[in-house]
Amino acid sequence: MLLNKNKVIVACAGSGKTTGIVKEALKLGKQRVLITTYTNENLDQIETFLIEKTGCIPANITVQSWFSFLLQEGVRPYQNQKTERGRVESIFFIKNTKDAGKLKENLRYIPELKDSHYLTEKNYIYDDKVSKFIYKCDNRSKGLISKRLEKIYGSIFIDELQDFAGYDLNLLEILFNSHINILAVVDPRQATFSTNTAQKNRQYRKSEIYLWLSGEKSKNKIIIEEINNCYRCNQQICDFADKLFPDLPQTVSKNTRLTGHDGIFYISSKEVNAYISSYNPRILRYSKKTKTLGFCAINIGLSKGRTYDRVLIFPTKPMLEYLKTKELSKAGDKTKLYVAVTRARYSVAFVVD
Amino acid sequence: MTMIKKIFIQNYKIFSRFDLELNSDLNIIVGDNEVGKSTILEGINLALTKRLNGRYAEYELTPYLFNRKCVDEYLKSIEEGNLSQLPKIIIELYFDENTELESLRGSMNTKKEDCIGIKLEIVFDEDYKEEYEKLLKKRSEIKLIPAEFYKVQWYSFANKSITLRSLPVRLSYIDATTIRLQSGADYYLQDIIKTDLDAKERVELNLAYRKLKELFSNQESIMGINNKLTNKKGAITDKSFSISIDISQKSNWETNLVPYLDDLPFQLIGGGEQSALKIMLALERKAEESNIILIEEPENHLSFSSMNILLEKIENKCKGKQIIIATHSAYVLNKLGLEHLILLRSNNNTATLKNLPSDTQNYFKKLSGYDTLRLVLAKKAILVEGPSDELIVKKAYLLKHNKLPIKNGVDVINVRGLSFSRFLDIARELETNVLVVTDNDGDYAKKVDEKYKDYRSFSNIKICRSKNNSAPTLEPQIVAENGQEVLNEIFGTSYENQESLKKYMESNKTECGLKIFETDRTIRFPKYIEDAIE
Numbered sequence: 001m002l003l004n005k006n007k008v009i010v011a012c013a014g015s016g017k018t019t020g021i022v023k024e025a026l027k028l029g030k031q032r033v034l035i036t037t038y039t040n041e042n043l044d045q046i047e048t049f050l051i052e053k054t055g056c057i058p059a060n061i062t063v064q065s066w067f068s069f070l071l072q073e074g075v076r077p078y079q080n081q082k083t084e085r086g087r088v089e090s091i092f093f094i095k096n097t098k099d100a101g102k103l104k105e106n107l108r109y110i111p112e113l114k115d116s117h118y119l120t121e122k123n124y125i126y127d128d129k130v131s132k133f134i135y136k137c138d139n140r141s142k143g144l145i146s147k148r149l150e151k152i153y154g155s156i157f158i159d160e161l162q163d164f165a166g167y168d169l170n171l172l173e174i175l176f177n178s179h180i181n182i183l184a185v186v187d188p189r190q191a192t193f194s195t196n197t198a199q200k201n202r203q204y205r206k207s208e209i210y211l212w213l214s215g216e217k218s219k220n221k222i223i224i225e226e227i228n229n230c231y232r233c234n235q236q237i238c239d240f241a242d243k244l245f246p247d248l249p250q251t252v253s254k255n256t257r258l259t260g261h262d263g264i265f266y267i268s269s270k271e272v273n274a275y276i277s278s279y280n281p282r283i284l285r286y287s288k289k290t291k292t293l294g295f296c297a298i299n300i301g302l303s304k305g306r307t308y309d310r311v312l313i314f315p316t317k318p319m320l321e322y323l324k325t326k327e328l329s330k331a332g333d334k335t336k337l338y339v340a341v342t343r344a345r346y347s348v349a350f351v352v353d
Numbered sequence: 354m355t356m357i358k359k360i361f362i363q364n365y366k367i368f369s370r371f372d373l374e375l376n377s378d379l380n381i382i383v384g385d386n387e388v389g390k391s392t393i394l395e396g397i398n399l400a401l402t403k404r405l406n407g408r409y410a411e412y413e414l415t416p417y418l419f420n421r422k423c424v425d426e427y428l429k430s431i432e433e434g435n436l437s438q439l440p441k442i443i444i445e446l447y448f449d450e451n452t453e454l455e456s457l458r459g460s461m462n463t464k465k466e467d468c469i470g471i472k473l474e475i476v477f478d479e480d481y482k483e484e485y486e487k488l489l490k491k492r493s494e495i496k497l498i499p500a501e502f503y504k505v506q507w508y509s510f511a512n513k514s515i516t517l518r519s520l521p522v523r524l525s526y527i528d529a530t531t532i533r534l535q536s537g538a539d540y541y542l543q544d545i546i547k548t549d550l551d552a553k554e555r556v557e558l559n560l561a562y563r564k565l566k567e568l569f570s571n572q573e574s575i576m577g578i579n580n581k582l583t584n585k586k587g588a589i590t591d592k593s594f595s596i597s598i599d600i601s602q603k604s605n606w607e608t609n610l611v612p613y614l615d616d617l618p619f620q621l622i623g624g625g626e627q628s629a630l631k632i633m634l635a636l637e638r639k640a641e642e643s644n645i646i647l648i649e650e651p652e653n654h655l656s657f658s659s660m661n662i663l664l665e666k667i668e669n670k671c672k673g674k675q676i677i678i679a680t681h682s683a684y685v686l687n688k689l690g691l692e693h694l695i696l697l698r699s700n701n702n703t704a705t706l707k708n709l710p711s712d713t714q715n716y717f718k719k720l721s722g723y724d725t726l727r728l729v730l731a732k733k734a735i736l737v738e739g740p741s742d743e744l745i746v747k748k749a750y751l752l753k754h755n756k757l758p759i760k761n762g763v764d765v766i767n768v769r770g771l772s773f774s775r776f777l778d779i780a781r782e783l784e785t786n787v788l789v790v791t792d793n794d795g796d797y798a799k800k801v802d803e804k805y806k807d808y809r810s811f812s813n814i815k816i817c818r819s820k821n822n823s824a825p826t827l828e829p830q831i832v833a834e835n836g837q838e839v840l841n842e843i844f845g846t847s848y849e850n851q852e853s854l855k856k857y858m859e860s861n862k863t864e865c866g867l868k869i870f871e872t873d874r875t876i877r878f879p880k881y882i883e884d885a886i887e
Contacts, residue, residue, distance in 0.1 A: 072511070072513055073511070076459070076461065076511055076512035076513065077458065077459030077460070077461065077510070077511035077512060078459060078460045078461070078467075079461065079512065080460055080461055080465055081460060081465070087461075087508070087512050088512075141460070141467075144460065144467055148455070148458050148459070148467075148511075151452070151455040151458065152455045152456055152458075
């Protein structure tokens with residue numbers, strides 16, 4: 001029974017993961033379903049898909065970010081099984097504070113048994129301790145949290161599983177063992193975020209999540225399905241992207257439309273103006289610090305899940321190095337490059353000088 | 354269906370810490386004055402609607418909501434110079450299992466119990482920390498809880514904020530003691546009407562009302578007036594000036610439409626009929642919805658026959674609804690069933706009659722006139738079987754203690770030919786101290802001791818009878834004890850022998866009782882009566 005209950009779909013970019021999840025959720029009729037994911041951008045997309053399909057978010061479907069779900073359904077309902085403190089107000093995002101590094105260093109020495117290991121003075125829970133708190137609290141209360149979730153939800157769907165890390169994975173293991181049906185989609189190549197930076201399960205972080213999934217599969221907790229069809233990018237773009245992850249299966253493009261300007265291109269910064277006026281690409285950059293000759297651009301991380309006809313990428317130094325040498329070890333953040341390239345249907349251009 | 358299975362109240366009005374378990378159908382709360390009957394209903398209403406006195410609780414916070422004990426403790430510790438925590442009010446409602454409401458489940462209640470439920474807390478608002486610190490500097494001036502620094506928190510047991518939408522419970526609160534007369538339909542009536550209409554009907558009602566208002570301004574006379582007003586332009590303002598009925602969202606039908614009963618506006622009909630109508634409307638609701646109905650003293654303002662009709666309605670329509678009634682009427686209690694009783698005692702304790710034998714329940718349902726409530730509320734009771742017995746027992750008590758029994762909390766109840774055992778069944782369940790003063794009917798062993806043998810093992814029940822079988826009732830007992838001379842003097846009679854005196858007494862029981870009660874002469878009572886008044 002357990003074998004069929006939990007499914008993880010490993011899929012490449014442009015395979016229609018998010019739409020797939022939404023369609024599956026709509027098939028379930030009256031069953032209560034949670035659709036959750038890490039980023040707000042992706043959450044917006046899920047809501048948009050749902051509204052496009054049905055006009056509104058159906059009453060049986062809850063769309064909630066992973067952190068909001070953890071706080072509302074994980075931390076709060078049984079927090080008094082673990083701490084005497086008052087209501088946990090919200091989540092404290094360490095990286096948004098001034099002295100993030102110093103704070104993290106200080107927190108390291110507070111033992112687990114103390115409330116201050118998890119909570120600020122004003123009862124905010126540290127972002128990297130949220131899932132740990134829930135995991136410990138569920139253990140301590142003999143599974144009250146997971147039993148409650150079983151009563152509320154028939155299914156939990158997770159998009160962008162590659163963003164999950166640390167004790168998130170322990171929570172997923174608990175969910176795998178519950179009565180709830182779990183459907184998760186993951187693209188290890190797109191692991192651009194992590195929900196937290198806890199030490200726990202460090203070895204599985206980002207792309208290595210594939211290792212953890214294989215482990216769960218060998219314990220018969222999940223079945224893994226692979227989708228290597230890409231409905232977005234043409235074959236040239238798929239091939240370029242696949243080379244970034246040679247160990248993973250090759251992608252087959254289902255987009256055969258030709259436009260007269262298809263594939264991967266390299267232009268110099270002098271040509272940018274003319275290129276933009278002829279092809280009107282979406283301009284992508286690594287971060288706010290990347291220089292884009294004054295053109296309006298969006299960060300690669302935020303472009304995740306989006307589809308554009310053409311993109312123009314202002315690469316980072318390591319990306320340039322990779323484009324020149326094709327040596328993966330020099331490519332820096334491969335996942336960001338993968339995401340940027342796989343946004344385009346027809347053409348990808350790099351600004352190289 | 355949501356049913357409240359348990360309530361916990363802390364520091365609210367009379368309740369310091371109070372637990373109460375409820376039946377899923379009918380609950381009849383009785384108790385002396387000032388033990389908190391109304392406060393229970395008010396508390397349930399507050400926790401389910403966040404409303405107090407018909408307004409949002411935030412606007413109704415006063416120092417007097419707090420329990421005296423916690424206030425005194427707080428003030429005492431402030432006076433002694435300690436910085437003690439401000440007390441908080443908690444009302445928790447624990448619900449029955451309900452798959453629709455699983456998201457309200459959690460252990461965030463005072464008992465740390467994993468349960469579906471909600472809680473309302475009135476707590477110090479940390480935003481007022483500075484102001485409170487200032488106040489603490491002038492400590493001696495603090496005489497009350499500074500309620501202006503408090504806020505109201507409304508959470509599920511999962512510690513999630515509650516909105517009325519997230520709480521699919523229909524509550525009707527009908528308080529017949531204070532019918533509010535306001536312009537238009539009052540809040541409770543509005544609520545009852547609104548929840549009875551479906552969404553389409555509600556839109557239609559609003560639409561029709563708006564049209565009516567538009568029609569008003571199109572009337573010829575109004576148009577004439579408005580033309581005249583428009584000509585005043587410039588005198589007051591450059592904009593054109595006219596009058597019309599307010600059709601903004603704020604003024605909708607609730608504030609201006611009034612329900613009519615036989616052409617009489619609702620607020621002009623009698624209070625009894627108003628509350629009866631509200632109760633009926635609430636009872637008529639569909640059973641699929643979770644319905645909780647709170648009724649405060651339904652007997653108020655109602656004639657006996659109207660009350661009878663209302664009680665029958667409650668009995669027949671209560672299926673699938675949880676009804677909680679606070680009452681002072683034995684009739685209401687008997688009629689709706691003694692098994693539903695929740696007795697509230699003065700020390701925040703409660704008792705029920707769930708194990709009352711069903712034939713006794715039915716007995717009182719049929720003979721609802723008996724004053725069961727008097728026994729239920731009595732601290733100690735002496736049961737007698739007639740008015741003359743009542744008078745004589747009272748007299749004996751007065752002579753012995755220099756006080757009438759009721760002054761010492763002892764209620765002498767005349768059970769009027771009813772079998773004592775019906776009342777003893779109630780006393781047994783409630784553990785009330787009860788003495789029965791009874792005739793031996795010429796055979797104490799058989800007619801008394803044998804008859805009541807089932808009650809002998811209860812230490813709170815005592816049966817007093819005479820072993821003298823030759824004096825089967827009270828009258829011959831009195832004669833045997835005092836002789837004819839004393840009694841002739843008291844009654845103003847001149848019977849020559851005891852036999853004829855006994856006959857006289859037996860045919861004039863009450864009158865003789867009264868004379869004995871009023872006499873200044875010393876009189877002796879049989880031993881079993883002396884035993885009873887010890």
